[in-house]
Amino acid sequence: MRVRALAIRIIRQFVRDKRTLALLFLAPLLVLSLMYFVFNGQEVKPDLGIVNAPAPFAERLARLDAHIVAYPNPDQAERALADGDLDAVLTFANGQPALRLEGSDPSTNRAVLLLLQQAMQAEVPGVQLQISYLHGKADLTSFDSFGPVLIGFFSFFFVFLLAGVAFLRERTTGTLERLLATPIRRSEVVAGYLSGFGLFTLLQAALIAWYAIGVLGLYMDGSIWLVLLLNLLLSLTALTLGTLLSSFAGSEFQIIQFIPLVIVPQVFFSGLFNLDAMNPWLQKLSYAMPLYYGADAMRSVMLRGEGFADIQTDVYVLLGFSVAFAVLNVFALKKQRAI
Amino acid sequence: MNDYPSPAVPAVELEAVARSFGSRTVLEGVTLQVARGELFGLLGPSGSGKTTLIKLITGIDAADSGTVRLLGERMPKLSMFQRFGYLAQSDALYGELTAKENLQFFASLFGLSGTRRDERIRAAMGVVDLLEHLNKPVNAYSGGMKRRLSLAIALLHEPELLLLDEPTVGIDPVLRQSIWRELLAMRDRGTTLILTTHVMDEADKCDRIGLIREGRLTAVGSPSALKAQTGTDTIEDAFIALGGGARA
Structure with missing residues (x-):
């Protein structure tokens, strides 16, 4: 009941805040469209x-x-x-x-x-090479190839930012202290935030996936439901990580400071760039990065049409990240209330 | 439903309570009893530890040493949050929401629902005279109105004990009087009230006051007893005399 009350409050606040709604829903579409035009243009004629x-x-x-x-x-x-x-x-x-x-x-x-x-x-007559593709197709563009990663990244990035700032504001405006002066459990606070924000991240994940595939025509060989599931899991990870890290930030500006520390390294390890040439020891860093698992699974589904059995490890790891961050958050709230 | 402990159990019982943040000691050796039904005022300059003391009593914060008992229960204890009403120093309200939505939210956290919830919301808003502004967004409220709304939230679940951190800050004199009338009426109905203030004439209205200075409780007694003890005419003079003349 308390979790529901908290979720309803968050949803009400969100609906009133038109700009934040626009950031959550329209900004990813705008950036995706720009990427589409940059990387999906005509082949360069030398x-x-x-x-x-x-x-x-x-x-x-x-x-x-x-x-x-x-x-x-x-x-x-x-x-x-x-x-x-x-x-x-x-x-x-x-x-x-x-x-x-x-x-x-x-x-x-x-x-x-x-x-x-x-x-x-063409000088050598007679020999004609037969070309066929296991996955993808002849006119697969670079946008098709890293589009799946981008879908995951934007879900992750905007949710991280919003969740972090929202939870921080709850703390700096004193409402968190007020909230914690009621019989609510710390775990109920985290669960309330997850369900209130979760609703919007679910909508956002669905919107981004639909826009990229349905409108921009991103190459899609697998199940849309798996794409939605992965997107939702990535958003949940971002949500729990954002709220957890906001406990260690003193202001909105300090949340922004987490971007080069937490977000940018994940982009490099997400599969946007080929890491095979990197030091193998450094490559292992990617195992600590949620976006790596999300991007890997998104590519498997969208480009190679793989099913749940092929991506289940990624799914469990992402779930594990979310649960771990949420539990840590329950403990981090001890800083705000002794019990 | 509530198992009220016998009136012999004090509302608040502090024993040698100390609290420090890092190397800074905020409270030291605070021992104090507040009886049930008492209107008790904590008086002291800002930074003296009043708010920290209130937070220790609520169980939001825990003492480093010493014991804090609220209505006989050792604090901090989660279930005790149901038993008192708390008014924080800053108005912790959700500005995007209407007053009613703020009240509904907090009422639900206290387990109130249905018609009972609506009844309590109207009653609490009646006390602070904000009934006609129930459906306004809080962002459109003035500072004084926000303070009154915060007070209404503290009254929602009809607690037997109220902990009020600077309840009349930013409220105009007329309204301050009406709020004090209500606080005194609640005291007369048997509610225990503990509040902090640095307004001397408010301290005069309390049954007993505790003077707090640099984390130590320097004197406790009724306003008239403190004035008699120091041979002064006002609480202000008594406060200065009891502070040991330690003025910057």
Whole structure:
């Protein structure tokens, strides 16, 4: 009954606070949309300058997806490269090709090399490579690939921030002390917060997942229910972690200070970046990070269509994190009330 | 339902209570008894330890040494939160919510529900004269109204004991009088009241007062006894005389 009263109060406060509602529900959609436009754009067409190219080769190049400009001599081409008009120059001297790349953007470099490979391959007739995909598809974009991680991250980040600030305000405005001067148990306070906020995190998780998949058309090969479950678990972890850490913050500003300490490292270990090249000892740090498990499971479900059996370890670990943070929070409240 | 202990058990019993935060000693060797039905005032300058003492009595905080008994029970004890009403020094209210929603929330925490809850909300708001503002959001309340609403919350569950930390701070003189009338009426109905104040003329209205200074209880007695003891005409002078002249 006390848990319910607390949950109802939190829900009422939330509904009155339109700006916070907007932050929780609209901000993740805005950022996701921006990411979509940045990473889901058309394939970059490299600008390639050619000098003295044999006619058949130039024709083949022209048929591929690139802007090709022919230059009469190497000096002019070199100047265009320096001015930033070209990404690369292909020069033929005595029938031998030489490639000079602008070189400052690795992804452009790769695009140029890929283009030339395609052009060269066509020289060898008869051998046609058969390409098929176990997961994903030929036109899988980078947004499709790390979209699942982003869904998890935004659920985590905004809930962490809001839960932390809300619980902190309860403490700094004195209402927590007032609340604790009633027969409510410390565990009931934590449970009330979890259920009141939980409702909004559930809605947020569903909204983010629906928007990313239904509106932005994020690649989705698995069950939407598993995505929702994972998103909810991530939000719960963020909720319990946020309220726990707010016990160690003295002001809203100090909550913000937790972002580089708690949130940013999780982003690096979440699978957005490939960690295989990292020191194996450092790689193990990811095991301590909730976002790692959430992101891993989200990718398994959305990109590889895996079922519950494949992601259950991640699910249990996330549940474990939430329970551990909630229990620690019950103890942290002892700082506010002796019993 | 409540098993009232015999009136012989004091409302509050403190024995050699000490509390420090880090290296700073806030209370030391506080021994005090407050009888049932008494209106007891804790008088002292800010920072003297009044609020800490109130918190020890409520069980929100625990003493480092010594014993605190409330209505015969050793504190801190969770079930005792049901037995007293508490008014904190700062108005701890949820500004986004209406007064009624604030009251409903706290009433539910005290286990009140249904028509009984609505009855108690109207009764408590009647006492502090805020009935017509029941449905206003608390953010639209003035400072004095917030203080009165906080007091109404403390009265919701009809506690046998009230612990009030600076109940009349920020309240205009007319309303202060009406609140004092109500406090005295509650005392007459048998409620025990313990309050802190630094307003001297309020101290005069208490049955007994305890003077507190730098964490020590320097004197306890009725206002007239304290004045007689120090040969002064006002509580203010008595307070200064009993403080040992230790003025900054």
